[in-house]
Structures are given as C-alpha cells and as structure tokens.
Amino acid sequence: MMTSQRLTCSHPHGTHNISYTQWGEPDNPQILFCVHGFTRNSRDFDYLAADLASDYRVLCPDLVGHGDSDWLSHPKDYHYAQYLADMLGLLAHLNLSSVNWLGTSMGGLIGMSLAARQPQSPIKRLILNDIGPAIPKKLIFALFARKNFNLEWLFKIFKQPHKNFASLYEVEQFLRGYAQVGQLTDAQWQQLSQHSTRITQDGNYRLAFDSNIFKLFQSLADKDVDLWSIWEAVSCPVLLLHGKQSALLTTETIARMRVSHPNMQVITFPGIGHAPALMNKEQIQIVKQWLQLHAAKTQLK
Numbered sequence: 001m002m003t004s005q006r007l008t009c010s011h012p013h014g015t016h017n018i019s020y021t022q023w024g025e026p027d028n029p030q031i032l033f034c035v036h037g038f039t040r041n042s043r044d045f046d047y048l049a050a051d052l053a054s055d056y057r058v059l060c061p062d063l064v065g066h067g068d069s070d071w072l073s074h075p076k077d078y079h080y081a082q083y084l085a086d087m088l089g090l091l092a093h094l095n096l097s098s099v100n101w102l103g104t105s106m107g108g109l110i111g112m113s114l115a116a117r118q119p120q121s122p123i124k125r126l127i128l129n130d131i132g133p134a135i136p137k138k139l140i141f142a143l144f145a146r147k148n149f150n151l152e153w154l155f156k157i158f159k160q161p162h163k164n165f166a167s168l169y170e171v172e173q174f175l176r177g178y179a180q181v182g183q184l185t186d187a188q189w190q191q192l193s194q195h196s197t198r199i200t201q202d203g204n205y206r207l208a209f210d211s212n213i214f215k216l217f218q219s220l221a222d223k224d225v226d227l228w229s230i231w232e233a234v235s236c237p238v239l240l241l242h243g244k245q246s247a248l249l250t251t252e253t254i255a256r257m258r259v260s261h262p263n264m265q266v267i268t269f270p271g272i273g274h275a276p277a278l279m280n281k282e283q284i285q286i287v288k289q290w291l292q293l294h295a296a297k298t299q300l301k
Helices: 042-052 080-093 106-115 137-145 149-159 168-181 186-195 211-219 228-232 251-260 281-300
Strands: 002-011 014-023 031-035 057-061 099-104 123-129 197-199 205-207 238-243 265-269
Touching (some): 014 042, 014 080, 031 042, 031 106, 042 099, 042 186, 057 080, 123 281, 168 186, 168 205, 238 251
Parallel strands (some): 031 057, 031 099, 099 123, 238 265
Antiparallel strands (some): 014 057, 197 205
16 A cells, blocks of 8 residues: 655755655565656656565655655755755654665665765665766766767756646657666556656646756766765665666676675666666566565574
C-alpha cells in the first residue's frame, strides 16, 4: 500500500513543502530511501517499491522543484546544499538514523554526500544507479552542443522545458526519447507519462519539474564535477548499477572508484545508457538480493 505525505522545509527565502510516498508497514525498522534523478520524480520507483514493500518501509521523496513538491521562487535556491538539507530534514522528521539508500543519478550524488558524513552517516548501505563521483565538463558541453547521442534525452528536455502536450499519449511519445533507460513495457511508459506531468490551467500537460532547476545544471558546465574526496570518505557497502552505454558513468570512473572501495559490487546492464529504469524483475531482483546479502552479513557480525 502506498501513501503520499508532505513535509515543510526551509530555504533562504522562506519555506517550501516536499512530497514523498511511503510503501510498506510504517513501523518496519528496515528502511529503503529511493531518490530520483534530474528532472525525474519519486514515482519512478513505483515498481521497485511495490516489490520490496513486504520487506522494507520504502520512502521515495520528490526533491524540491520536482514531481509533487513545491517549486522555489528564486532559481538560485536550487543547489545540492538545499537538496541535502531537505533530505536530512526528512530523515529527522521521520526519526530515522539508519537507512539503506538507492539514488539514481542526482539522487545518487546526494546519497554519496550523506554517506560520507562524519562522524556518523545515516546511510548503512548505498546503491548508486549509474552515477559516480566524477562527471567531465566535456559531457556537459556535449549536451549544450548536442554532440553526444547518450545525452539526447536530456537535450530534448533542456531545450523544451515549458513544452505543453495535448494528451498523455503525446507525453509518452516525448518521453520515449529516454530510450537509453532500456526496454520498458507499454504499461511502464504509460505509468511514467502519467506521473511525469502536471495539468496546466488550459487543460494541457507539462513536465512536472521547474525549468529553473537547469540553473544548477548550467552552473556545472565550466568545470568537471569532482567529488572524489567525498567518495573516499564513504565507508558503507556500495552497489553500483551501470548502464554500459552510459555517458555519465565511464569505465575509467568505475576503475578509480574501485581503488578506494575494492569490495564495491558493480552490475553492468548491456544495451542501457543513463540510467537503468529499475522497473523490470531482473533489475529489481538484483537490488533485493544485494540488500538481503548485506543484511545477513550485518546479523552475523
């Protein structure tokens, strides 16, 4: 069973509400946090959360500016420090001091930062979905110049953030530009389309994110994203999910990640780029089995 709730958080110019869905028993001490990527939302995890709800209390927040969460009136308030503060606020509100964290892309970067917190991190196990501590600036430039096929999906959204759609069918056809996420069923595409939109005042549909979040993305274009010092401070078990054709997570980055985390498990999905949708049974089973394995190891200690 899924429920939706909201929490009021602070930002430099006032307050905002973030929305989150909850699956499973509310008193289950085994917690899985699932945090979405850039331009996406919490409902991306519906299939995974429904499957794992018998074993975990699954919490899926919408980051501010995304999904059903509020949009900020000042574009410069969209930054990682705000996302981190909101997630820490949600953990405190729910009185959670120990959670498993699954983050896709940007959600993975947020999880990585929380996992590196000292002296004690709230994250006991970390699953990164197609993201690492380095993103070369040439990939950001490739987006703006439309030079990299693997970033074609993001280019489409970046160039048309205010695009209106007359129907959910049109939304679905637009989102199928996310072909790099792998093979999805028609029902899965329809589910993504339904939860990726807001209805406008004139009855049309638009994508459910604030276009001002691109200010954050643009701010990264003049330098490499370098979070190696944060990555090296992570001490919990890590599972890295990798789309083989991913433009944002390279084999070179994975090799360097292994230097400081030789026990990190890496699962590479052929024929997929950025990022695996985590909707099919094979991908969900990999997540479930890894969590079960490390839970068992913890009990044996």
